[in-house]
């Protein structure tokens with residue numbers, strides 16, 4: 251770590267970040283009564299210091315961190331108390347302005363390199379007043395500061411292509427949040443998922459950058475090793491939302507000895523403090539009693555009084571901070587930047603579209619060779635209808651393969667949204683646009699193989715009409731994936747609900763049960779909003795609306811026709827008579843295309859609304 255502080259990162263305006271009497275009350279999940287999950291929290295962190303928020307699981311670490319960052323602690327949570335910067339109360343806008351929040355989960359795009367990740371972070375967050383040269387300098391400086399230079403052109407890593415180690419990913423995630431020059435950094439469990447060596451490495455980098463640039467760093471942390479714990483300057487110890495200790499890490503051992511809890515030799519002090527107040531381990535009420543004593547002792551301690559004095563001094567002694575951090579704000583360029591980023595992902599990450607293209611090509615060969623060289627004889631009519639159903643319905647069913655790639659994008663969006671970089675509208679627009687060329691490529695490849703192998707109506711315009719229906723089908727299917735995954739953002743749930751919805755659309759699209767006998771509930775509630783129904787009808791009209799089929803000739807001039815038609819006497823079946831059996835009208839294609847576009851727009855609009863509603867909580 252031979253890194254020197256960066257001029258742009260250096261904090262010379264924020265001296266202190268303090269909070270007094272913070273309280274968070276939620277509505278209890280079970281009883282619905284008000285429940286205090288954080289009470290009377292008070293503390294101060296000065297420039298260049300790093301604070302560890304420590305406590306047993308469920309003690310309120312994340313609640314405190316979120317309250318400090320002005321993030322919603324939970325749905326319907328009511329937060330009261332004061333948050334002060336240089337002794338002055340600060341609003342949500344101001345804290346966003348000054349700080350960055352690094353979530354526990356990495357939301358990096360696996361197929362981008364370190365450098366690309368940083369450049370896109372800079373492009374999304376820096377205003378156009380910052381020159382390209384300056385932006386690149388910041389990116390390079392941060393890559394160097396986090397010790398990532400040698401891997402600058404290594405990809406983050408996808409499930410099928412290994413990239414960075416866990417520690418490097420963590421460092422990159424943090425580095426990408428620092429391009430906007432925050433003065434205060436909130437980190438939610440930055441060492442989660444890392445072994446003790448990597449945890450130490452990550453914390454040492456954060457500490458180094460914080461000290462060299464005079465930044466205020468606040469991190470919740472879970473069971474740190476001794477070495478990791480020593481990286482922190484201050485400790486906030488919590489149990490059941492109550493303060494057990496706040497003060498320098500170096501003085502914590504002496505403080506606990508003073509109130510009657512002496513640490514045994516060669517014990518990790520963090521483990522000792524946690525065991526002291528971990529009420530989850532309580533068997534006979536001892537730990538509860540001990541925790542009550544520790545919290546009470548803190549309230550009446552001279553250290554607690556000294557803290558109040560220190561905060562009072564910060565209020566009286568300093569001037570207002572000036573706005574220094576660059577306010578990340580969305581610009582009209584954001585959708586374009588997102589499209590560029592997705593474009594790289596699309597061609598580099600085979601999971602995004604590559605696997606689907608290969609899968610659809612395989613499906614095309616399968617379908618084209620099973621439904622091979624159909625003739626215009628009546629025995630081919632039913633297989634032709636089956637092929638049309640299979641082509642439309644199965645293709646849309648397989649769109650579920652897009653779920654993992656979309657969920658990765660959604661994770662990135664959530665974090666960028668939380669940091670004010672990307673709005674639901676930009677994300678929705680970019681996601682829609684980037685899908686179109688790939689869906690068209692899939693449609694074209696599939697159709698070129700299948701259409702001509704199966705001998706659908708051999709006519710150029712019929713071929714292009716087929717392409718149009720299939721393209722609309724895939725766009726609608728992908729839009730359904732986007733909607734379902736936005737609502738149910740857990741992989742298996744998104745997969746199951748999308749598959750279920752597609753199964754439903756298949757059942758009521760008019761093939762398995764023709765519309766004239768489909769029962770009214772399914773017909774009127776679902777059939778008319780079923781995008782697969784319009785694709786099926788469109789493809790059926792494309793095939794049967796414009797040609798006739800031959801009956802079997804039993805003897806010279808005598809025919810046996812399986813489908814009634816006014817042409818039976820001359821040994822033919824009019825295609826439109828087949829359509830009539832399915833209650834499909836001709837000449838409605840324009841309306842159906844319009845409805846398809848409406849359904850696609852509807853899915854996207856609903857997904858957008860879901861994203862807006864979810865990003866409020």
Ligand SMILES: Nc1ncnc2c1ncn2[C@@H]1O[C@H](COP(=O)(O)OP(=O)(O)OP(=O)(O)O)[C@@H](O)[C@H]1O
Pocket residue numbers: 276277278279280285287305306307308309310311312313314324472
């Ligand atoms: N609506 C609610 N009803 C009941 N309890 C709640 C509610 N919301 C939060 N809590 C409780 O508040 C406590 C604090 O949660 P928080 O996530 O801040 O803890 P934590 O210390 O970060 O836990 P972990 O280390 O497991 O992430 C938890 O015990 C949680 O169960």
